[in-house]
Amino acid sequence: MTTKVRSLVDTTHGYVNRKIFADPELYQQELEQVFGRCWLFIGHETMVQNPNDFMANYMGEDPILLVRDGKGKLHAFLNMCRHRGNRICRADYGNAPSFMCTYHGWTFATDGKLVGVPGYKEAYFEELDRSQWGLVEAGQIGTYKELIFATWDKSAPSLRDYIGDAAYYLDFLVDRREGGAMAIGGVHRQVLNANWKFGADNFCGDTYHVATTHGSAISAGVTGTYRRMGFNPNPDRVSSAPGNGHGILSAYVGADPKSAPMSGWRPQMADYYEQNYPELEKRLGVQKAKQGGVNVATMFPNFTWHSAPLVRLWHPRGPEKMELWTWSIVDKAAPKEIKEIMHRNLTLSFGPAGGFEQDDMNNWIQCTGSAHSGNAQKYVIHQTMGLGHERKSELAPGVLSGSTSETNQRAFYDRWAEMMDTPSWANVKISPRTMS
Ligand code: FES
Numbered sequence: 001m002t003t004k005v006r007s008l009v010d011t012t013h014g015y016v017n018r019k020i021f022a023d024p025e026l027y028q029q030e031l032e033q034v035f036g037r038c039w040l041f042i043g044h045e046t047m048v049q050n051p052n053d054f055m056a057n058y059m060g061e062d063p064i065l066l067v068r069d070g071k072g073k074l075h076a077f078l079n080m081c082r083h084r085g086n087r088i089c090r091a092d093y094g095n096a097p098s099f100m101c102t103y104h105g106w107t108f109a110t111d112g113k114l115v116g117v118p119g120y121k122e123a124y125f126e127e128l129d130r131s132q133w134g135l136v137e138a139g140q141i142g143t144y145k146e147l148i149f150a151t152w153d154k155s156a157p158s159l160r161d162y163i164g165d166a167a168y169y170l171d172f173l174v175d176r177r178e179g180g181a182m183a184i185g186g187v188h189r190q191v192l193n194a195n196w197k198f199g200a201d202n203f204c205g206d207t208y209h210v211a212t213t214h215g216s217a218i219s220a221g222v223t224g225t226y227r228r229m230g231f232n233p234n235p236d237r238v239s240s241a242p243g244n245g246h247g248i249l250s251a252y253v254g255a256d257p258k259s260a261p262m263s264g265w266r267p268q269m270a271d272y273y274e275q276n277y278p279e280l281e282k283r284l285g286v287q288k289a290k291q292g293g294v295n296v297a298t299m300f301p302n303f304t305w306h307s308a309p310l311v312r313l314w315h316p317r318g319p320e321k322m323e324l325w326t327w328s329i330v331d332k333a334a335p336k337e338i339k340e341i342m343h344r345n346l347t348l349s350f351g352p353a354g355g356f357e358q359d360d361m362n363n364w365i366q367c368t369g370s371a372h373s374g375n376a377q378k379y380v381i382h383q384t385m386g387l388g389h390e391r392k393s394e395l396a397p398g399v400l401s402g403s404t405s406e407t408n409q410r411a412f413y414d415r416w417a418e419m420m421d422t423p424s425w426a427n428v429k430i431s432p433r434t435m436s
């Protein structure tokens, strides 16, 4: 039995009931209807490069193991022994030909098969059908340019259709140079007492907060050479809601490429981008190449990328708690020193102690607190910015708005309500791909 949430999410007028950020029952519904059915980012191919490499992650609250089996095939398994439910692997990452449960010793191969059962003869009298008790596997797994996604739902649309036109913008992160991208430096993890949607919502297109929230960090030099210029200073720099609940900031749809700033926060990063701009143009095309300046996005529900450069996951951990996982992601072809500068740039800005990160977190904790308190919960969240000022362009896909707008947030919550209320994927609208 699911609660209908459409009455709580009015994206036509831009109001959202605060209850959706704190209600325990809605949270359970969210785990099933959203995290149990959507495509979720689970890793990058470079994190599990060799046969029998594995990495622990989560899909919603479910611990999973991303594994490349002995034959090189990728799997997403529930990290749960089929006997009593102990985790079959406690390590964060590594390489192993099999996983032995530490409780009674059931052992699973990297393709998920149950291959070892202590006492199989003497205690089970060879009557246990081992072929039925392999690891639980995600319904589907797929990749887009080495980014790995999985869904529990076998009936979910194809990964490519799910990503839709967001792929156009994702290319600015993973298809800049020959060889694509790679993850480096391990994962930053942190727990915060805020609802996961506040993070996803912020990164799907909240330019509005930058000047206020991050004003002192910018003055202190966290962003290096990049400076915030004010609200919608350039009408040709736009946010895009490309469909399916995803939100991107930003694209450049003007004629003058000099108006499209590069995303380098450090002088060395800016030089590197400039030097390799001809390659970017060659790969993505002249028009598209100039659109990839400062790029930050959320792919519904909880996968974010940013030109810091990073990829991250807003893992739900309860209605008022989340765990945030962040990785550096860089061009494979970049020189070692540039990779290091980018990794340091991410750590200084969006690492757990990063200048930007600390600013953001406290705001989301306070917003979650307001969603919890009885009286504050009577008053809706305000999300009307840019309503009625959306537009289309043949130069970039999606519903476009000024770079400071709440169009993307409305699209995000609209899809959230649709997933919460709709029993089957057959009734969920999938936006057609237009330019990707
Ligand atoms: S719980 Fe894993 S072998 Fe018993």
Ligand SMILES: [Fe+2]
Pocket (backbone or CB within 6 Å): 202, 209, 210, 213, 214, 356, 360
């Ligand atoms: Fe921020």
